[in-house]
Amino acid sequence: MSDKNTPVLELSGVHKRFGRFDAVEGIDLSVRKGEVFGFLGPNGAGKTTTLRMVTGLLRPTSGMIRVAGHDVVKAPIEAKRRIGFISDRPFLYEKLTGGEFLRFVGGLWGMSPAAIESAAEYWMRRFEMLGWIGEPIDSYSHGMRQRLLLCSALLHQPDLLVMDEPMVGLDPRGASRLKQVVRELADNGMSVVLSTHTLDIVEQVCDTVAIINRGRIVTSGPMEQVRAEREGESRSLEQIFLELTAQEEQG
Amino acid sequence: MTRPAAAAGLSGAMTRPIWLCSIVRAKLVNPRLSPGQVATRLIFVVTGLAIAVGIYFGSRWFLDLCYQVEAIGPLLCRRLLDLVLLVLVSVLLLSNIVTALSSFFLARDLELLVVAPLPPRSFFTARFGEQMVHSSWMVLAFGLPTLLAFATVAGDWSTYLAILLAVPALLVFPAAGGFIVALLLVSYLPAARVRDMVVGLIFIGFLVIYLLIRLAEPERMLNPDGFASLVNLLTSLSGSSTILIPSHWATAVIGSTFRDTSPVGGQVPILMGATLWCGAGACHALSSALFRLLHGRAISRSQEGRAVARISRLWAWLRRRPLPEDGNIRGPRRRAPASDPVRWVGHLAPRGPTREFFIKDLKLLLRDASQWSQLVLLLALVFVYLYNFRHFRQIGESGLIGRLTLFMVGMGLSGFVTTAVSVRFAFPLISLEGRMMWLLRSAPLNPRQVLWSKLFATLPPLLVVAEVMSVASSMILGASGTMILLGAVVAALTALTVCSLAIGLGAVLPDYRAESAAKVAAGFGGMVCMSVAMLVALALVGLAVYPAWALHAHLHLRVSRLLFCAGGAVVITATAIAVPLVLGARALDRHEP
Numbered sequence: 058m059s060d061k062n063t064p065v066l067e068l069s070g071v072h073k074r075f076g077r078f079d080a081v082e083g084i085d086l087s088v089r090k091g092e093v094f095g096f097l098g099p100n101g102a103g104k105t106t107t108l109r110m111v112t113g114l115l116r117p118t119s120g121m122i123r124v125a126g127h128d129v130v131k132a133p134i135e136a137k138r139r140i141g142f143i144s145d146r147p148f149l150y151e152k153l154t155g156g157e158f159l160r161f162v163g164g165l166w167g168m169s170p171a172a173i174e175s176a177a178e179y180w181m182r183r184f185e186m187l188g189w190i191g192e193p194i195d196s197y198s199h200g201m202r203q204r205l206l207l208c209s210a211l212l213h214q215p216d217l218l219v220m221d222e223p224m225v226g227l228d229p230r231g232a233s234r235l236k237q238v239v240r241e242l243a244d245n246g247m248s249v250v251l252s253t254h255t256l257d258i259v260e261q262v263c264d265t266v267a268i269i270n271r272g273r274i275v276t277s278g279p280m281e282q283v284r285a286e287r288e289g290e291s292r293s294l295e296q297i298f299l300e301l302t303a304q305e306e307q308g
Numbered sequence: 309m310t311r312p313a314a315a316a317g318l319s320g321a322m323t324r325p326i327w328l329c330s331i332v333r334a335k336l337v338n339p340r341l342s343p344g345q346v347a348t349r350l351i352f353v354v355t356g357l358a359i360a361v362g363i364y365f366g367s368r369w370f371l372d373l374c375y376q377v378e379a380i381g382p383l384l385c386r387r388l389l390d391l392v393l394l395v396l397v398s399v400l401l402l403s404n405i406v407t408a409l410s411s412f413f414l415a416r417d418l419e420l421l422v423v424a425p426l427p428p429r430s431f432f433t434a435r436f437g438e439q440m441v442h443s444s445w446m447v448l449a450f451g452l453p454t455l456l457a458f459a460t461v462a463g464d465w466s467t468y469l470a471i472l473l474a475v476p477a478l479l480v481f482p483a484a485g486g487f488i489v490a491l492l493l494v495s496y497l498p499a500a501r502v503r504d505m506v507v508g509l510i511f512i513g514f515l516v517i518y519l520l521i522r523l524a525e526p527e528r529m530l531n532p533d534g535f536a537s538l539v540n541l542l543t544s545l546s547g548s549s550t551i552l553i554p555s556h557w558a559t560a561v562i563g564s565t566f567r568d569t570s571p572v573g574g575q576v577p578i579l580m581g582a583t584l585w586c587g588a589g590a591c592h593a594l595s596s597a598l599f600r601l602l603h604g605r606a607i608s609r610s611q612e613g614r615a616v617a618r619i620s621r622l623w624a625w626l627r628r629r630p631l632p633e634d635g636n637i638r639g640p641r642r643r644a645p646a647s648d649p650v651r652w653v654g655h656l657a658p659r660g661p662t663r664e665f666f667i668k669d670l671k672l673l674l675r676d677a678s679q680w681s682q683l684v685l686l687l688a689l690v691f692v693y694l695y696n697f698r699h700f701r702q703i704g705e706s707g708l709i710g711r712l713t714l715f716m717v718g719m720g721l722s723g724f725v726t727t728a729v730s731v732r733f734a735f736p737l738i739s740l741e742g743r744m745m746w747l748l749r750s751a752p753l754n755p756r757q758v759l760w761s762k763l764f765a766t767l768p769p770l771l772v773v774a775e776v777m778s779v780a781s782s783m784i785l786g787a788s789g790t791m792i793l794l795g796a797v798v799a800a801l802t803a804l805t806v807c808s809l810a811i812g813l814g815a816v817l818p819d820y821r822a823e824s825a826a827k828v829a830a831g832f833g834g835m836v837c838m839s840v841a842m843l844v845a846l847a848l849v850g851l852a853v854y855p856a857w858a859l860h861a862h863l864h865l866r867v868s869r870l871l872f873c874a875g876g877a878v879v880i881t882a883t884a885i886a887v888p889l890v891l892g893a894r895a896l897d898r899h900e901p
Contacts, residue, residue, distance in 0.1 A: 112750040115900045137752040144750075148743035152675040153668065160651075164664030165751040 064123075065090050065139075065217050065248040066111065071120035073106050073272075080106045082272040083120070088217070088250055088265070093243045095263035096252040099302050103272040104252040105145055108221050111250070112142045125216045138166065141210035145221040145252075147202045151195040155186065155205050158194060159212060166213040173212065180208035184234060199226035207235065211242075218242065220251040224258060236262050256295045270302045351835070360453045367457035375461050382568040385462040389563055392458075393555035396451050397482050400444060404486020405493075407443035411435045412487070412599075413494050413607060422607060432599045436592070440483040448479075458562070466565040473581060474558040477588040481554040484591035491598060494606045557584040650674070657764055661753055665761035669737070686729060690773060693725065694780050711785060712860045716853060718781040719795055723802045723845035726774040730803075731838045734766040734810035736828035738896070742820030745901035755896035759811055759889055767807045774803040790859050798852045801877060805848070805884035806841040812888025813837040816895045844884045851876045 066088040073081040081103040088094045098104045109115040111122055113133050122129040127136040150158060156177060163173030181187045184204040189197065197205065203226045210218060218239075224232050239249050239262050253259060259266055260280065267277035276283055276297075283297060374388060375381040412418075412435055421431065455475070459467035557580045564577035654667035673683075738758075741748055748758060778799035782792040817833030828834060851873045858865045 109900075114746060114749045116898075134752045134754060137750060140750065142746075142750045144746040146743075146746065148746070150668065150672065150744065152672050157668070157671065161664050161668045162747070162751075165661055165747075165753060167660065167752070 063090050064088065065092075065125055066094075066250065067121075067123045068107070068111070069121045071107070071110060071122060072118045073103075073110060073115060074118045079272055081110070081117075084269070084272075084274055086267055086274065086277060088248050090216075090248055091243050091246045092265055093239060093249045093251070093263045095259035095266040096250060096269065097254075097256070097259060097266060097298055098252075098269035102269045102302075104269055105221055106272075107269070108219050108250065108252055111217075112140055112219055113137050138213075139216040141213065141215035141218045143203075143206045143210050143218075143220040143223050145225070147199075147206050147226075149194045149202055149205065152193060154191050154193050155181070155197070155208075156190040158205065159190075159209055162209040163212050168213055176212045176214075177208065180211050183238065184208055184231070200228055200231055203227055204231060207238075214247075216248065218247055218249045220249065222253060223251055224253055224255050232258070256298060268298060268302070275302075347832070352830075356449060360449055363450055364453035364457055367454040368460055371457055371461040382462060382566055385458065386559070386563045386566060389455075389458055390556065390559040392451070392454055393478070393558050393562075394553065396447060397478065397553075397555045400447055400479065400482035401485050401489075403443040403447065404439060404482045405489050406486075407439045408483075408487040408490035409494070411439045411442070412490065412603065418607070428600050428603075429596065432596050432603075436483065436487065436595065439487065440479060443483070443486065444479050448475075455562070458566075462566045463562075464565065464567065467562060470562045470565045470577075474561040474584060477584045478554055478558045480588035481591055484588075484595040487595050488598060491602055491606055495602065554584060554587060557581075557587070661751075661757050662761040662764050665758070666765045669762075669765050683733075686732075686773075690725070690777060693721070693777065694784070711787075712857060714785055715782065715787055715791060715795070715856060715860070716849065718785060719778065719798055719849045719852065720846065722774060722777040722781060722795075722799055723806075723849055724842065725777060726770060726799070726802050727806045727838065727841040727845050729773060730766070730770055730806045730810040731834055731841065732829045733825070734762070734770070734807050735814045735834055735837050736822070736825035737762045737766065737811065738814040738892070739818040739820055739822055739828040739833075740825060742818070742822070742901075745820070745899065749899070749901055755815075755893040756889070758896060759815060759892050762811050762814075763807060763889075766811065767804065770807050771800060771803045774799040788859065791856065794852060794855055794859065798848055798877075801848050801881050802845045805844050805881050808885040809841045809844065809888050810837055812890075812892035813840065815892030816888065818895075818899075820901075844880060847880055848877060851880070 064087045066086075068084050068086045071081060071084045072079070084103075084107060086094075096104050096108070106115060110117050111124070111129065113129050113136065116130060122136075124136040125139045127139070129136045150161075153161065159177040159181075160170075160173050163176070168176070177190070178187065181190050184207060186201065186204050186208065189201060194202065194205070203223065207223070210220075223235060227235060236258060239251070243249055243264070251263070263280065265277070265279050266283055267274050268283075269275065276286065278286075371385060371388070374384045377384060452471075452475075455471050456468075459471060463470075560580035561577050561584065564580075650671050651667055653670065654663050657663040657666040741758075775796055778795045779792055782795045787795070813833065813836065814828075817836060819828045819831050819833060822828045822831065854869055854873050855865065857863075
């Protein structure tokens with residue numbers, strides 16, 4: 058896994074059907090080691106469904122998903138061991154304290170108590186949450202819950218960090234800290250896949266971007282390439298996004 | 309919609325604000341019922357009616373006995389009525405505090421209604437009525453049959469009329485009292501914590517009342533020798549019945565219609581009735597005034613958490629811990645895992661996810677007042693069960709029912725309690741993870757590990773409860789050592805099987821949207837689990853009949869029959885453990901949160 062070009066996440070022909078509705082139709086993509094991958098799309102496009110399939114919360118109807126070489130369906134435990142996940146619906150155990158929640162999560166990922174303590178303290182400090190570690194979660198604000206989730210997802214040093222709408226609820230300072238952390242993590246070799254509606258975050262942080270609409274990827278590639286394909290680099294990601302998703306709506 | 313049209317629509321709704329409040333709440337609290345839920349509710353209604361009828365006839369039997377006591381019968385009935393109404397009002401007061409907290413401060417539709425331009429009086433009236441109905445219907449459903457029994461035994465047609473006149477007014481007092489207490493509490497404490505605290509207090513209150521009544525053994529009325537102590541109990545319990553208590557006014561109104569009694573202390577029933585209704589009106593008016601004065605501020609404070617800071621300041625002062633200079637109470641405060649007592653207890657569990665689940669579930673249990681208070685109630689029930697088992701021995705000694713039969717009945721009862729406890733505490737465990745499934749399913753865990761963890765957390769305490777009941781009841785019956793051992797083995801197998809059934813079926817028939825463990829246990833899945841577990845428990849008891857009979861009669865055990873019983877028990881146990889756990893793991897694996 059030391060090679061920069063080694064794919065940490067591979068999706069090949071991934072399809073998800075709910076009853077008679079195709080939420081995701083034949084997605085292929087690959088995320089390399091140390092890459093920050095932005096997943097864009099309008100509401101109901103299939104972003105969350107795709108990310109939930111990557112993390113093993115949903116089972117693909119067909120296709121293959123591999124995380125660090127492990128098939129998510131055939132070897133889910135090995136694949137999940139390498140993933141850190143931040144859900145778009147941050148439900149937490151309200152009656153636990155932040156520290157207790159992190160100890161529980163660390164335990165589920167098989168970390169030793171000493172490693173949990175050290176990692177919890179490090180990440181809680183990074184996200185300016187150390188003062189709240191002994192407080193019950195039901196006293197946390199939405200942004201604080203989001204930061205606690207970030208800490209829990211990073212606790213076991215995953216190879217792949219999957220974040221579904223991570224900026225929701227974060228104040229500008231928290232959002233800025235998150236962007237900084239994401240870049241640092243990627244520079245240290247962690248791959249990050251994030252879905253968001255905040256296009257400037259994608260422009261600032263992501264190396265590669267994919268725009269999904271109606272369950273299909275309409276464009277993907279490095280940021281510069283996506284811009285170049287759309288008649289010149291001067292166009293903003295927002296213009297490209299609106300144009301591509303509008304075309305699909307009309308089509 | 310144009311602006312005038314929108315305004316007209318709003319105005320139309322505003323003319324019926326009470327309905328608006330109720331409709332919004334009904335939509336949020338009672339979504340469309342599935343056929344399974346309708347069936348469950350029907351079963352509940354039928355069961356409830358059966359219980360109410362049982363209470364009526366039970367009360368009637370008891371009151372008949374009291375009424376026939378020479379010289380003091382009618383007076384005793386009157387004092388009992390006073391006691392019943394006093395208990396009713398006390399229970400309703402506690403129940404109203406919790407309901408008022410939910411209705412006025414914690415309801416999901418509150419944000420919508422508080423920002424809406426609703427007249428305060430309409431809002432208060434709608435919520436007050438809803439609070440009164442929600443907190444009173446169950447107490448009334450089971451209290452009314454007792455009052456009707458009073459009318460049948462000690463009164464005439466006018467007693468029914470008096471009940472009809474007095475009870476509605478009486479209900480207003482605890483409702484108003486509950487609202488005012490809730491309002492004042494929320495002004496100083498966060499609403500959620502107040503509710504937890506009050507729920508705990510309610511269960512302790514129930515426990516005390518239940519224990520007092522059970523330990524007094526009202527059935528000793530059958531025996532005149534035991535009568536004196538019952539009178540003592542009634543005297544002590546109703547000693548606080550002063551003229552200032554609304555239940556006393558209601559007693560005066562209803563009791564005045566009893567045969568063979570005269571008004572106590574010359575109290576005029578009409579005057580007492582007027583006092584009751586005027587008092588109810590005054591309480592409602594006072595609540596309404598306090599609502600207008602304080603509700604807005606209380607709602608705001610309940611969300612600010614200022615009270616938390618106040619309590620933290622007091623706590624810091626008590627611990628002589630200097631406050632941070634910036635005044636931030638929530639300064640670094642970390643408890644090392646080693647000093648965490650629950651974590652220390654957690655070392656009893658195997659390392660890995662099982663231990664983490666065990667610690668997490670134990671903490672959540674201890675911090676949820678509605679859960680741990682039921683545990684206390686459970687322990688009290690076990691105690692009362694064993695306490696009452698002494699009567700079984702007397703029945704056995706009288707020769708009315710054979711000792712073997714009593715032993716088998718004891719095993720059956722013990723199995724029933726074990727089943728009920730496992731359905732109440734083990735069955736909801738998977739459902740309660742509902743909203744956290746995103747974490748459990750994304751963690752590197754096999755679904756089987758999740759189920760084993762839950763089984764490990766619930767089986768040991770259940771085993772202890774089952775064994776204590778089985779061994780103690782066998783010893784009380786004076787069973788031999790081998791019989792006690794047989795009972796213990798059956799109890800252990802029952803605990804093991806019903807616990808596995810509850811965990812496995814909890815994953816097969818979950819209710820991930822339920823807000824509390826009690827709701828999960830009382831739902832469709834809980835009833836299915838209860839039925840299956842009862843069948844399994846009965847089958848295990850049934851297989852113990854032959855060895856118990858042979859041991860009791862000192863007969864030589866036939867190996868073929870013994871092997872049949874033991875083999876049957878092994879097959880039932882293995883099937884009841886494996887099948888639900890395998891099905892549960894499969895259901896958990898297929899679940900897509």
